[in-house]
Amino acid sequence: MIFKRILQYSLSMAAAGALMVSCDKIEEPFTEKITVDTTIQTSHTKRVLLEDYTGHQCVNCPEAALIAHDLKNLKGDKLVVIAVHAGWFAKATPAGDFTADYTTDAGDAWDAFFGISNVGNPNGLVNRKYFTTSEHILSPPAWSTEVLNVLADTVVTVDLKINNNYNAENRLLNSEITVEFVKPVDKDLNLIVVLTESGIVSPQKNNNAEVGVTPIIYDYVHNHMLRDALTGTWGVEVAKAGTANPATLKKNFNYTVNQAFNADNCSIVAFVYDVATKEVLQAVEKQL
Amino acid sequence: MRKLYAVISILVLISAGSLQAQDLLQGKISGNFQLDAQIYKADSAIGAEDVSEKMLMNAFANLLYTQGNFNAGIRFESYINPILGYDKRYKGTGVPYWFASWEKESFGITVGHFYEQFGSGMTLRSYEERNLGYDNAIKGARIVFKPYQGIVLKGLIGTQRFFWEQGPGMVRGLDGEFALNDIFNNTSENLPRLTLGGSFVSKFEPEADILVNGNEILILPENVAAISGRFNLNHKGFILDGEYAYKYNDPSAVNNFIYKAGASTLLQASYSRKGFGIILSGKVTDNMSFKSKRTEKGSVLDINYLPALTRQHAYTLSAMYPYATQPNGEFALQGQINYKLKKGTILGGKYGTDIALNFSRVNSLDRDSLDNLTPLGKSGTLGYKTNYFAIGDELYFQDFNIEIQHKFNNKFKALISWVNLVYNMKVIEAHDEPDVKANIFIADATYRFNTRNALKAELQHLSTKQDEGNWAQAMLEFTFAPRWFMTFIDQYNYGNDDKDRRFHYPTVALGYTQDSNRLSVSYGKQREGIICVGGVCRTVPASNGLLITLTSSF
Numbered sequence: 001m002i003f004k005r006i007l008q009y010s011l012s013m014a015a016a017g018a019l020m021v022s023c024d025k026i027e028e029p030f031t032e033k034i035t036v037d038t039t040i041q042t043s044h045t046k047r048v049l050l051e052d053y054t055g056h057q058c059v060n061c062p063e064a065a066l067i068a069h070d071l072k073n074l075k076g077d078k079l080v081v082i083a084v085h086a087g088w089f090a091k092a093t094p095a096g097d098f099t100a101d102y103t104t105d106a107g108d109a110w111d112a113f114f115g116i117s118n119v120g121n122p123n124g125l126v127n128r129k130y131f132t133t134s135e136h137i138l139s140p141p142a143w144s145t146e147v148l149n150v151l152a153d154t155v156v157t158v159d160l161k162i163n164n165n166y167n168a169e170n171r172l173l174n175s176e177i178t179v180e181f182v183k184p185v186d187k188d189l190n191l192i193v194v195l196t197e198s199g200i201v202s203p204q205k206n207n208n209a210e211v212g213v214t215p216i217i218y219d220y221v222h223n224h225m226l227r228d229a230l231t232g233t234w235g236v237e238v239a240k241a242g243t244a245n246p247a248t249l250k251k252n253f254n255y256t257v258n259q260a261f262n263a264d265n266c267s268i269v270a271f272v273y274d275v276a277t278k279e280v281l282q283a284v285e286k287q288l
Numbered sequence: 289m290r291k292l293y294a295v296i297s298i299l300v301l302i303s304a305g306s307l308q309a310q311d312l313l314q315g316k317i318s319g320n321f322q323l324d325a326q327i328y329k330a331d332s333a334i335g336a337e338d339v340s341e342k343m344l345m346n347a348f349a350n351l352l353y354t355q356g357n358f359n360a361g362i363r364f365e366s367y368i369n370p371i372l373g374y375d376k377r378y379k380g381t382g383v384p385y386w387f388a389s390w391e392k393e394s395f396g397i398t399v400g401h402f403y404e405q406f407g408s409g410m411t412l413r414s415y416e417e418r419n420l421g422y423d424n425a426i427k428g429a430r431i432v433f434k435p436y437q438g439i440v441l442k443g444l445i446g447t448q449r450f451f452w453e454q455g456p457g458m459v460r461g462l463d464g465e466f467a468l469n470d471i472f473n474n475t476s477e478n479l480p481r482l483t484l485g486g487s488f489v490s491k492f493e494p495e496a497d498i499l500v501n502g503n504e505i506l507i508l509p510e511n512v513a514a515i516s517g518r519f520n521l522n523h524k525g526f527i528l529d530g531e532y533a534y535k536y537n538d539p540s541a542v543n544n545f546i547y548k549a550g551a552s553t554l555l556q557a558s559y560s561r562k563g564f565g566i567i568l569s570g571k572v573t574d575n576m577s578f579k580s581k582r583t584e585k586g587s588v589l590d591i592n593y594l595p596a597l598t599r600q601h602a603y604t605l606s607a608m609y610p611y612a613t614q615p616n617g618e619f620a621l622q623g624q625i626n627y628k629l630k631k632g633t634i635l636g637g638k639y640g641t642d643i644a645l646n647f648s649r650v651n652s653l654d655r656d657s658l659d660n661l662t663p664l665g666k667s668g669t670l671g672y673k674t675n676y677f678a679i680g681d682e683l684y685f686q687d688f689n690i691e692i693q694h695k696f697n698n699k700f701k702a703l704i705s706w707v708n709l710v711y712n713m714k715v716i717e718a719h720d721e722p723d724v725k726a727n728i729f730i731a732d733a734t735y736r737f738n739t740r741n742a743l744k745a746e747l748q749h750l751s752t753k754q755d756e757g758n759w760a761q762a763m764l765e766f767t768f769a770p771r772w773f774m775t776f777i778d779q780y781n782y783g784n785d786d787k788d789r790r791f792h793y794p795t796v797a798l799g800y801t802q803d804s805n806r807l808s809v810s811y812g813k814q815r816e817g818i819i820c821v822g823g824v825c826r827t828v829p830a831s832n833g834l835l836i837t838l839t840s841s842f
Contacts, residue, residue: 023490023536024509030539030547031504031668059718070502118376120586134377134451141541142583144499207720210663215720 044156049283055089059207064122064140080283087117106229127280162286181245188275192235198223315355320841323347331832360388373828377451396432406463406487409593410533438470457580463487480523500667542577546671550575563628577615605748609711617653639695652680705730726752758783
């Protein structure tokens with residue numbers, strides 16, 4: 001009698017368990033190759049902004065930068081990357097290998113506002129999505145899903161174009177940003193314009209031997225580094241809720257490029273975002 | 289606010305449905321409250337930065353209603369803004385935890401949030417550790433069914449807490465425990481007691497496009513299961529228990545997206561009789577991180593728990609280099625002997641002397657690459673092969689410690705302790721720095737002047753050539769029972785290689801207790817620390833300021 005009952009309970013439990021476990025066993029190959037995205041939209045190409053919050057003393061950051069680099073290789077101009085050096089691991093030391101200061105006022109302000117280095121580095125934002133929840137901070141392995149997800153929706157409501165005029169002699173740059181309202185937008189929108197620089201060779205801590213030498217890569221190449229914000233931290237207004245949008249709007253910025261920056265490796269990055277949700281609607285990048 | 293209304297209306301509905309109005313009034317309400325507020329002052333020497341809010345606060349209150357077999361409770365939490373060192377994502381105020389539960393005959397039902405553990409926790413454990421800011425409560429429903437004496441079956445389903453939201457993964461679990469002696473109604477003391485158990489846990493998380501190896505997207509399992517079996521054999525002071533857990537393919541950020549199955553084995557044997565106890569335990573863990581969000585590496589959303597087989601030290605300097613279980617793989621052994629020297633002997637004295645010896649050692653697993661072409665642990669592969677019958681070469685942690693306690697007379701008792709440890713910085717903290725080899729000595733004495741007043745003095749010393757070098761700490765604590773206590777502590781990093789960083793970290797604390805209310809105020813400095821979990825590091829900044837703690841319960 002007892003045996004029968006135990007058997008019954010055990011069997012029913014095992015059956016319920018088997019049903020519930022419903023485990024997906026994946027067989028090799030575990031991956032699918034994806035090819036470089038060469039599709040071109042006839043007009044108004046959707047682009048996505050990836051911000052990699054990093055620091056030269058962050059040992060896991062080269063690994064994250066590699067993910068951003070791989071995504072950029074695959075998505076080309078559709079992906080705009082900014083490497084924001086901010087937080088404790090980005091600090092410059094008074095002496096030693098990490099005396100360079102790559103922090104910026106805008107980067108520090110964004111890092112504090114989005115709470116990224118408080119959570120840890122490396123981490124990032126994709127189009128600054130989900131700011132209204134605690135899920136806006138994305139770990140590097142989560143970047144690809146969100147980048148592909150944003151690009152899958154090809155609808156563009158606001159488009160951006162950059163026209164740079166740079167004089168190498170006096171280092172004066174005029175950057176003209178054209179904001180095109182493809183569809184009417186009844187929201188407060190701001191435009192942020194920043195300068196980024198690639199190809200900066202400077203020491204970086206690293207603990208992943210697959211990515212480079214450990215513990216310090218002395219000739220590490222820092223790319224997409226945020227250098228300055230031409231519009232200030234939170235940008236300039238381009239649309240106001242309750243006000244009709246023009247078809248296009250042009251914003252001009254005059255800027256002197258710092259002597260310390262290599263202008264040949266500098267780019268202007270512009271992005272437009274919803275002031276209420278902080279979500280980026282479109283981004284664009286153009287070399288000087 | 290909407291959440292709070294929802295909670296109240298659910299509690300009222302549930303109460304009304306299962307209880308008569310007059311019964312409801314006969315229930316018992318209890319609760320507790322804690323508030324920690326810290327006022328900060330910048331101190332550039334130790335690196336304590338200016339806190340723009342000047343004051344930060346964490347507070348919580350639990351309210352519990354009990355009426356017969358019915359329980360309901362809520363927990364209010366407020367972090368405005370979180371105290372330094374806590375995850376900033378806690379910022380806010382709300383009711384993140386509420387539940388109602390009742391038992392009727394052989395069924396127990398819980399709805400809302402709950403904590404649960406299956407066996408040793410290797411397949412499922414949800415718990416709260418407030419001091420670490422950790423809470424992975426499950427929100428959903430749980431059924432406990434006791435169909436027959438000695439049989440407990442549990443089933444649950446839910447999602448896990450992620451700060452003020454829920455994680456993306458769904459967790460489902462079943463557990464059964466069978467106490468054979470009770471089932472067969474044979475509880476004779478001469479018979480060994482045997483309990484068997486088993487559990488199934490499965491998580492569901494929607495597919496995602498995770499890029500690895502430059503141009504490959506992972507084919508991901510949406511459902512991942514873990515199973516386990518356990519036993520406990522108990523006879524006249526001997527206990528032998530163990531658990532084996534197995535997890536199906538679960539590529540995640542923690543294991544670098546490999547498809548190898550995970551496994552963990554825990555075995556423990558102990559014997560105790562009056563004045564003597566011995567415990568031996570061993571654990572092999574391989575690729576057993578189990579989270580309800582696959583891209584998460586931090587200490588959030590864990591479904592299971594892998595206990596560290598090392599002693600948790602209570603004294604500050606002994607606890608300066610604590611071990612953290614490495615879920616990707618480790619081989620751990622621990623042994624402990626407790627012995628009491630008899631009363632009336634030379635060494636035992638009038639009250640006897642307690643001696644505790646403890647040793648633990650954790651090494652890496654012995655791993656091989658899959659083949660000559662695939663690097664160890666490459667994403668999108670089976671990762672590596674494990675040789676379970678060999679111990680890996682890399683030492684993660686080792687701790688040998690001895691503690692002797694003696695009571696000299698009614699007024700005076702003392703404790704001395706020595707800890708010798710080796711701490712692998714690279715593995716535990718992800719800092720590429722040499723292993724810390726440290727010796728720690730503790731002396732602790734308490735003198736009771738009378739039944740009310742006592743003085744406790746503590747001296748601690750840590751010596752190491754690595755990291756920040758030697759530390760010394762002295763503490764004096766006066767207790768004027770039952771109301772007051774006062775503590776003076778100074779921690780001094782006198783052995784720091786960098787002479788400019790040989791700081792003192794003094795603290796003065798004053799406490800007042802009145803029934804179940806306790807207020808303490810302390811002023812002092814705290815050193816900077818770095819916490820790394822799964823490759824994500826954050827700093828716990830140095831601080832200087834006033835900390836006020838109030839606890840109260842009713």
